[in-house]
Amino acid sequence: MxxxxxxxxxxxxxxxxxxxxxxxxxxxxxxxxxxxxxxxxxxxxxxxxxxxxxxxxxxxxxxxxxxxxxxxxxxxxxxxxxxxxxxxxxxxxxxxxxxxxxxxxxxxxxxxxxxxxxxxxxGTERKIDVVHITVDHAQKAHVFLVMAGLGFDAALMGDTRDDLKDKVGWLAYVDAGIRHLPGKPARTRITIDDGKPFLRRLRSVMGGNCGKIVGGLEIFPGAKIDDGLLEIMTVAPRGRFGWFAVVAELLRRGKSKDPSIEYFQCRSAEIQTYEPQDVEIDGDYLGKGTHLLMRVYPNSLRVRMPYGHKDPAVLVSPEP
The missing domain is CATH 3.40.50.10330 (Probable inorganic polyphosphate/atp-NAD kinase; domain 1)
Incomplete structure (x- = not known):
């Protein structure tokens, strides 16, 4: 061109x-x-x-x-x-x-x-990372820009009522989330950057390219969309009140050592479950799967945005 x-x-x-x-x-x-x-x-x-x-x-x-x-x-x-x-x-x-x-x-x-x-x-133009994700060893990879998930978060996306979204906006996700709070953890094997696999029993595994969601809450604290790195978060609430610990950990932005949430930073991640789990990519529900492979492609998409100082939690260089 x-x-x-x-x-x-x-x-x-x-x-x-x-x-x-x-x-x-x-x-x-x-x-x-x-x-x-x-x-x-x-x-x-x-x-x-x-x-x-x-x-x-x-x-x-x-x-x-x-x-x-x-x-x-x-x-x-x-x-x-x-x-x-x-x-x-x-x-x-x-x-x-x-x-x-x-x-x-x-x-x-x-x-x-x-x-x-x-x-x-x-506006100003910046280059950002994209993450390629392959579901169940498919020939074609998808791309996501914000986050993808397997388990609870994907079930929430798949069960959110469209008519409720039209009426109350993002609060419709709260309705779906409450309905999916009960559930059993899934046996999950995770490999970070071709390292040694480790096992967890989890309700959700999420990969993130940037951290903020509605209301300014940071799901992936410190994630930057142009740093060439992928963020991984695992969610494992324990006991009847385990979800309260998850919420508290999110509000503390991962600064405690509560095992209900773990964070990893990498360039690629492989996630394998033993039973099919719900899968979503940037809010699009894809159905059920047992295997995700995610790999970040640094600075591969040109994006226009307003001029001005950016949140340093989003971009490596917050200046335009």
Whole structure:
């Protein structure tokens, strides 16, 4: 792809999930913001039930756009990023989902579509890591940008009611979480960076690329999205009140030695369970599986974000 110059107006593609309802006409807003920033009319591509964004992102790349904006939730962002990773085409975000976790970590407005579009078109650009994850030895790997999990967290994602998300937003996950608190731990074998495997009895294993979720809570304390490292967290509540210890440990940001949560930092991790467990990737429920292989690919995705000082818990260099 040739670099644009001042005589060649740039063009963005917007890959939008049409089921995400908003109070504004996003198509008209995107066209207006592009004109105001000196860009051409955007290429507008809607996802479908059969294709949540992969084909649209590939079409945008083939048409030579200078930027692809993912307009949707974390699932739409993940599918578009999977196609852009390793290319020279940057990703912009127009958050329309419930969690919008990547946008929150990068200080992209989740309730200001016009501000998010301006950040995508004229903000600063950084390179971030992506994590490739293979489920049950599949031939094709997925990509995640925020986190993936096996066990309790994935069951929560799979059982969250869409109608409740539309009404109360992220609080719908609390409803699902409470319903899945009871349960048995799974025998799990974990290998960190091709080291010696170790065994645990766990309710959940999660891999993280960045740490913050809704409300600013850090699931992976100190995780940075551009440090070339993968964070692993294991969850093993003990006894009737074990989940209280898990919550307390999260609030202490992993600073105690409570065995209900363990953290590991690595470049790759292999997770094997003896019985099928629920699996999720960036909030998308994938069904059940027994084997995950995760490997980080450093600085392989270009992302646009607003100018300004960033949370040092998210980026290695918090300055733009």
């Amino acid at each position: 040739t670099e644009p110059d001042e005589r060649t107006p740039r063009r963005a593609a917007v890959v939008v999930n049409p089921i995400k309802h908003t109070d504004v006409d996003l198509h008209s807003l995107a066209a207006k913001v592009c004109r105001g920033e000196g860009w051409e009319e955007p290429l507008w591509l809607e996802t479908t039930k059969d294709d949540p964004g992969h084909g649209m992102a590939r079409q945008a790349i083939a048409e030579g756009v200078d930027l692809v904006i993912a307009a949707g939730g974390d699932g739409t962002v993940r599918c578009v990023a999977e196609e852009l990773a390793g290319t020279n085409v940057p990703l912009g975000l127009l958050p329309l989902g419930t969690g919008n976790l990547l946008a929150r970590n990068l200080d992209i407005a989740v309730d200001d579509p016009e501000g998010a579009l301006h950040a995508a078109l004229s």
